Amino acid sequence: MFVSTTTNGIDAKGRVSVPADFRATVSGQGFPGIYVWRSFNGPFLEGGGQRLLEDYSxxxxxxxxxxxxxTAFERVIFGGAKALSFDSTGRVSLPKEFLDHAGLDKQAVFIGMGKRFEIWDPTAHAEQQVDDLSFARDNKSALRRPSRRRGDEA
Amino acid sequence: MFVSTTTNGIDAKGRVSVPADFRATVSGQGFPGIYVWRSFNGPFLEGGGQRLLEDYSxxxxxxxxxxxxxTAFERVIFGGAKALSFDSTGRVSLPKEFLDHAGLDKQAVFIGMGKRFEIWDPTAHAEQQVDDLSFARDNKSALRRPSRRRGDEA
DNA sequence: GGGTTAACTATGGGATAACATGGGAAAGCA
DNA sequence: TGCTTTCCCATGTTATCCCATAGTTAACCC
Structure with missing residues (x-):
């Protein structure tokens, strides 16, 4: 599970350290790295491990x-995604198109979303977070009822 | 289930012992530790075990x-939480942002809340408790009827 | 029952490993 | 060859592992 929010630096070569927690989450999924694509919901990136891609498939x-x-999903997710493998210290290098789409420059914010994660520019993220927080506060009743636990469906 | 209230010390490194009862509650849930996040209802932290996060998921x-x-809930809940694993003696170390949010310094009060728990600064907790007591007195009738058990929704 | 042991709890401190990051060298690609 | 990308090593900081201690509770046994 991807949890917590981490801000890491992007160096001159376009490299960024993937948070250690995230690396641990995808370890043992086969591909030693992450899959990343441009979100079609805004100026940020989305990503996950191999298992996520298999779930989408x-x-x-x-x-x-x-x-x-x-066909739209196939094009956006499989066509638009890129497999970024870790170097020996756990970094990936983000392609220029990805940096452009998300307005990334010096820093990248990794946001754990449970099964997947998002990558934002710090400024854009700060603005979005205000909206998300007030939205969650106002609508938390939507989550109030405990959902059925896995296995209780029958 | 998380029950009872315990006050433990926070050392210079930001470490705090998680009450043994709480450790027993989350043991066997997969992740050997707790998930903690800043409450958006006040200056305190909330937390639980892996099962709680799976319920939210x-x-x-x-x-x-x-x-x-x-997406708003995912960002707030998963992005705002942090996985804190136990050391060999059952401690976790609280990140500085969490200490700041809850005004934590030398001591932390762990309050069992059933499915989850809260972490307060002793002073803030004492003040809150006064309000909780009078509120409970005024609204005790609300507890008269037992609520449905999990799984009885249908 | 009284006294002793043994386990577990919370806590402190020092050593160790892990993490994020920078830079250079080698390898691919045009 | 010139450029970009990947690999490899070096660094400072932070976190985590591991030991030791002390108080408390539970267990035990004569």
Whole structure:
């Protein structure tokens, strides 16, 4: 599970350390690195480990072959994602198109989202966080009812 | 279940012993430690074990993948939490931002809240307790009827 | 029952390892 | 060849591991 928020520096070569917690989360998933793509919901990146991509693949296979949503997801996620492997110290180097899309410059904010994570520019993130916090405060009742635990469905 | 209230010391390194009862509660949940986050209801911390986070995750997954509410909750809940693992004697070290948010200094009060727990500064807790007591006195009728047990929703 | 042991708890401090980061050298690609 | 990317080593800081102590509770046994 990806949790917590970490800000790391981007060096002159475009390299950034992936938070150690995140590296631990994807370790043992096969590919020693992360998959990252440009979000279609705003100026930030989304990413996860190999298992996440496999989950998306399974979900997409449940859709009709020519469902427009299916081809859109295929193009955006599989076509737009890039496999970034860790170097020996746990860094990845972000392609220029990704830096541009997210407005990244000197620093990158990694936000754990449970099954996946997001990468933001610090300034953009600070603005977004204000909205998210007030939204969560105002709507927390939507989560108030404990959901059924896994295995209790039957 | 997290019950009872315990006050433990915070040492110069920011370490604090998690009450043994609480450690027993989360043992066997997978992650050997606790998840802690800054409450957005006041100057204190909230926390729980891995199972609690999974409950939140399940509740969030009932929403549509790109529902704005869903991403907001994911950012606030998972992004705001931190996984703190126990050392060999059952301590965790609280990040500075957490100490600041809760006004923690020399001591931390762990309060069992059933499925989760709270961490307060002793002074702030004493003040809050006065309010809680009078509120409980005024609203005791609300507790008369037992609530449904988990799994009885249907 | 009284007294002793043994386990566990909370805490302190020093040594050690891990993390994020910078720079240079080698290897790929045009 | 010129440029970019990947690999490898070096560094300072921070966190974490590991030991030791002391007080408390529980267990035990004569």
């Amino acid at each position: 399974d979900a997409i296979e449940d859709l009709d072959p020519y469902d427009p949503a299916r | 399940d509740a969030i997954e009932d929403l549509d993948p790109y529902d704005p509410a869903r």
